[in-house]
Amino acid sequence: MRFTNLAEMVAICEQEGKPIYELMIEEHVQETGTTREKVIEQMTESFHVMMQSVERGLTEDIRSFSGLTGGDAKRVYEYAQKGKTLLGKQATEAVAMALSTSEVNAAMGLVVATPTAGSCGILPGVLSSLKQSLGATEEQLVLGMFTAAAVGYVVANNASISGAGGGCQAEVGSATAMAAAAAVELAGGSPTQAIQAAGLALKNVLGLVCDPVAGLVEIPCIIRNGFGSVLALAGADMALAGVRSVIPPDEVILAMYNIGKQMPVELRETALGGLADTPTGRRLEKQIYGDDTKEA
Amino acid sequence: MSSSFRHSFDIIGPIMIGPSSSHTAGAARIGRIARNLFGEEPEIAEILLYGSFAKTYRGHGTDVALVAGLLNFPTHDNRIPKSLQIAKESGIAVTFKPGPPNPDYHPNTVRIKLSKGERKFEMLGVSIGGGAVEILEIDGFKVKMTGQYPTLVIPHADRFGVIAAVTTILSKHQLNISFMEVSRRGRGSEALMLISTDEQPPAEAVAEIQLLEAVKRVSSIEAS
Numbered sequence: 001m002r003f004t005n006l007a008e009m010v011a012i013c014e015q016e017g018k019p020i021y022e023l024m025i026e027e028h029v030q031e032t033g034t035t036r037e038k039v040i041e042q043m044t045e046s047f048h049v050m051m052q053s054v055e056r057g058l059t060e061d062i063r064s065f066s067g068l069t070g071g072d073a074k075r076v077y078e079y080a081q082k083g084k085t086l087l088g089k090q091a092t093e094a095v096a097m098a099l100s101t102s103e104v105n106a107a108m109g110l111v112v113a114t115p116t117a118g119s120c121g122i123l124p125g126v127l128s129s130l131k132q133s134l135g136a137t138e139e140q141l142v143l144g145m146f147t148a149a150a151v152g153y154v155v156a157n158n159a160s161i162s163g164a165g166g167g168c169q170a171e172v173g174s175a176t177a178m179a180a181a182a183a184v185e186l187a188g189g190s191p192t193q194a195i196q197a198a199g200l201a202l203k204n205v206l207g208l209v210c211d212p213v214a215g216l217v218e219i220p221c222i223i224r225n226g227f228g229s230v231l232a233l234a235g236a237d238m239a240l241a242g243v244r245s246v247i248p249p250d251e252v253i254l255a256m257y258n259i260g261k262q263m264p265v266e267l268r269e270t271a272l273g274g275l276a277d278t279p280t281g282r283r284l285e286k287q288i289y290g291d292d293t294k295e296a
Numbered sequence: 297m298s299s300s301f302r303h304s305f306d307i308i309g310p311i312m313i314g315p316s317s318s319h320t321a322g323a324a325r326i327g328r329i330a331r332n333l334f335g336e337e338p339e340i341a342e343i344l345l346y347g348s349f350a351k352t353y354r355g356h357g358t359d360v361a362l363v364a365g366l367l368n369f370p371t372h373d374n375r376i377p378k379s380l381q382i383a384k385e386s387g388i389a390v391t392f393k394p395g396p397p398n399p400d401y402h403p404n405t406v407r408i409k410l411s412k413g414e415r416k417f418e419m420l421g422v423s424i425g426g427g428a429v430e431i432l433e434i435d436g437f438k439v440k441m442t443g444q445y446p447t448l449v450i451p452h453a454d455r456f457g458v459i460a461a462v463t464t465i466l467s468k469h470q471l472n473i474s475f476m477e478v479s480r481r482g483r484g485s486e487a488l489m490l491i492s493t494d495e496q497p498p499a500e501a502v503a504e505i506q507l508l509e510a511v512k513r514v515s516s517i518e519a520s
Contacts, residue, residue, distance in 0.1 A: 106315050113310055117312060117320065118316055161301075215355035218315075
């Protein structure tokens with residue numbers, strides 16, 4: 001790769017007059033020695049799996065393995081169809097579709113990690129929504145996935161995309177930044193606007209802890225995916241309107257990394273703190289595992 | 297920058313059975329690498345879990361994923377949720393326990409000990425997020441293997457000419473080496489060679505290396 005951070009990435013895009021997704025595809029071809037057709041074909045396969053998981057959660061009765069979650073995607077989707085929503089139909093549907101993929105994930109169904117399974121709902125939620133609001137084609141949405149991948153690549157190598165490493169900000173935060181950037185390019189925004197959207201969105205989840213009840217990727221992960229999709233769209237809209245992150249997006253990523261390191265281990269996917277350590281969190285944990293939960 | 301994540305599909309992907317890329321998909325990949333390094337189905341698998349792996353392995357399906365990997369299942373295999381039962385039916389005795397706390401370890405670390413008859417194997421693996429993994433120890437040798445590139449893992453006798461012989465074979469098959477690592481227990485004793493290549497080495501190349509007298513065995517690990 002010819003870039004290690006977002007600023008370098010945008011500089012190349014501007015110099016060569018190409019969108020982020022184009023640069024990412026070219027760099028991928030260069031790095032792996034494969035062909036452009038093959039790379040796009042592989043991404044299209046992932047896109048299909050993503051759309052299948054969206055569809056599954058909206059049409060089937062999904063229950064997670066623990067039995068704690070499932071059905072909210074359908075609930076929100078049906079509510080959106082009634083037409084009277086506060087966010088507007090398309091944003092509410094994005095929520096439903098993000099919840100859907102996350103519910104399928106919690107039920108040990110087939111998903112695409114984007115960038116992780118815990119945050120796998122946000123990108124499909126946003127892309128499904130853009131399919132409707134922008135009338136984006138499958139081909140365009142697949143290109144948008146390369147924009148998302150480029151931002152994720154920078155975050156993963158400069159900070160973290162692991163809840164155990166950096167808390168939920170590293171998972172839902174990264175996914176939100178990725179989806180925001182993709183949304184901007186799909187809407188015709190510039191590479192600069194795309195990374196601004198990523199920076200703006202990521203700023204809003206800094207410090208978000210990873211505190212899954214009973215250690216399951218369910219509570220609060222599924223709901224946070226729903227919120228993440230709206231946050232990504234809001235970030236994209238702000239950037240398209242010309243809002244800039246005063247703290248440059250690369251510095252926001254660095255801040256995320258440092259906050260992750262400062263986060264106590266109880267709040268990094270160990271199920272020892274936060275929501276996991278509430279009376280209800282503990283009761284649910286006991287309900288699932290019995291009393292035999294303290295071996296580690 | 298460490299560049300543990302190399303390209304688009306390290307970020308968008310893997311296509312996987314949920315619920316966690318680090319605790320399920322990464323664990324499945326680590327288990328599968330262990331299986332491929334061991335080279336056959338083990339009779340006994342002792343699995344030591346550290347950090348977040350130890351605390352939350354059941355909820356994330358880390359246990360079923362590791363065992364699915366030991367059964368050579370890929371991350372998207374829909375048999376993953378039933379792997380414990382499948383392993384039992386194949387006669388693999390699996391035990392899980394927390395490893396002794398080690399502050400130097402990444403929170404998602406696992407030590408896998410496999411055996412079959414007299415053969416024993418031990419590996420330390422880390423799931424670093426998004427399904428990406430690193431192998432940090434193989435049979436006591438400190439290594440750093442990411443599984444991003446096809447990798448040959450070759451235990452061999454420490455003597456002159458072995459490395460040259462192996463790389464000559466790779467060169468004959470027009471395989472470009474992207475990364476190489478050699479370590480040994482002591483002069484003239486056991487050594488371990490890791491060679492990553494841009495393309496997957498063909499079976500003939502692996503067989504030729506296997507024929508070298510100083511080479512104990514060759515494991516060819518596909519890029520994940």
